Amino acid sequence: MQLDSSPFWISLKTAFASTALVLVLGVAAASWRTGRQSRLWELFDGVLLLPLVLPPTVVGFFLLVLLGRNGPLGSLLWRIGVSLVFSWPATVIAATVVTFPLMYLTACGALDQIDQGMLEAARTLGASEWEVFARIALPLAWPGVLAGTVLSFARSLGEFGATLMLAGNIPGRTETIPVAIYFDMESGDTRQALVWASVVLAVSLAVLVALGAWTRYQRAYLVRDPARTKRGPLGA
């Protein structure tokens, strides 16, 4: 049996790229959002969280409408010679949009938990808003943000519906593992589907176990057992 390993590498590349993107976008949106309270912001949250509850095919459909050659954004890009639909970047866009709510929610939760007094203390000690964020808020929210990152990574690895709608199934270019599994099954290649399914299962399980261990480590760390005054390598 000949196994084309390209879906694995495409999935991995897509997951890393979308996770990096979603980390920056999610944390930026969350930090901008914290401290603002009104009904209007709840609507804003609703729009950002929609991809979490919509069927991925619906997300993919709207992305296709938006970015397709005749779509409002797609036609602009077409004019400068960029076509996103059915290309590798489309897999990244699909994964980013689908995983954004996970990152946004966990980052909002982590930032909301921070004692406002610490941010105020930093301000009275001469810190600019950027320094308050970079030196106090982000490090304090880091365990939560990291958890969101890992979840987004795992979710992005498994992204199927939106990816298929927006990026299609072009072997060697846009064919990710979940898409490959679907088409393997459709063409009757159960064995190859099983191989890919096992890979996804193993990676996802590893990620979740690692996340659990990390959370336990962080908790032990924040409580700070006096017997353990030396910091671990991950104690950022």
Added chain:
Amino acid sequence: MALEVEIERNLADFTLRVEFTATQRPVGILGASGSGKTMTLRAIAGLYTPARGRISLDGRTLFDAATGVQLPSRARRIGLLFQHYALFPHLTVEENIAFGIRKLDAGERSRRISEQIAAMRLAGLDRHYPGELSGGQQQRVALARALAPQPAALLLDEPFSALDTYLRSELERQLHETLAGYRGVTLVVSHNLEEIYRLCEELVVLDRGYVIAQGSREDIFRWPPNRQTAVVTGCKNFSRAQARDTHCVEALDWGCTLHVLREIPRALAHVAIRAHHVHVAPAREITSTQTLGQNTFPCWVAATSEAPFHVTLYLRLHAAPTGPSDYHLQVELTRERWAELQSAPLPWSAQLDPERLFSLPD
């Protein structure tokens, strides 16, 4: 060296309207919880924006509603000691202290850090994290962090409230020393009378957002200008009153006529006396009020409440009480005095010291 504050803002249940000036001598802001004390500190530190008014420090305008000046916190040069210290848990003691002086050159920075570590007795703890420190050590780190940038004003919000009682007196003594060496304006917010009295020479008393008294601590405790100031400074005994002449009042709730040494103001609503200024003695033969001295009345004990070193008596004047809540005066005695008195038959005599009675206009 002066901090001038004049601010106003409508809050949910009252209007904050605070006006005072602080100079080199530490100023204590005293008031019941929810009287606007912390809000005032936050406004000065730039963490809260008043609707109207002006704040200036050493001639620099920090806030002026009329001209729209509003310096951000980071530019105000104000050190704030938070009630729960707000130390950065992910930074070491040394990094916490260094936070406010990170823009200084390395030499000056390490000089100031060592200076603070020595002054606050934190030697050997510089690489520890706040979570590994005791409450008292945390307070000292927070103080070191606030002082390292050499702020023009130091604001302390309930500096001892997060500490155990037995730690307080030692830390209070240290803080007293630190403040004596600090060359800037100091404000201390507290609801603990004794602490604030020991730390601050000047007092500002707040009630529901208003300054109801300000002046030297001796004056404020000796002659509270109004009823709420008397309450906040710990006075327990009040009676509605009508003036008879310039030194004599009818105490309506206590059912007696009292001589007051200090001239009674024209507007008079209450007379009051502190619990330790009522002198209780065994009275062997009481036939009528005349046989007792000035401001002295027969009294019966309605209830008692014992503390480790003193006893509070709830006394009913003129007649035996009908129950434990039927009393006129709260009186504080040392345990030794209480032991002497206890065996004497009732009634006893209670004297309301004419020198210590104060007349209140409200």
